[in-house]
Structure formats: structure tokens, C-alpha cells
Amino acid sequence: MLSCVTCQANSALGGNDAVGWSIFFLLIVILLVAATVVFFMVRLAMRAKKYALEEEAALLAESSVSQ
Secondary structure (H helix, E strand, C coil), X not given: CXXXXXXXXXXXXXXXXXXXXXXXXXXXXXXXXXHHHHHHHHHHHHHHHHHHHHHHHHHHHHHHHHC
């Protein structure tokens, strides 16, 4: 009742299984893309924190040597 003409035609021809699998496949693709984006954002944040701590330690060492 609420589906588009293409989905209604596929359902009438016995394509219910194909429609379900295509939706499932697209869901998996979207979740993989989202997980990849989150993974790299976390990785960048961790690397930025690491390099900020190293830079801070270098500045502290430099200031203690100059005093």
C-alpha cells in the first residue's frame, strides 16, 4: 500500500526476498561507512592528543634548560 510502483511490481512478481536483501545490503554499507568515519575521527583525536603531549614535554624541557 505504501510502497512505490517499482517495489509493488517486484512484490507482485515474487521479488519480496530481493527487496529485503537490497535494503539489508544498503544498511550494511551505510553502517560500514559510518563506522569508518568514526574510526578515523577517533584515530585523529588520539594522534593529536599524543603529539600535543609530546610538544608540551619538549617545551617544558626547553624552558627548564634555558633557566
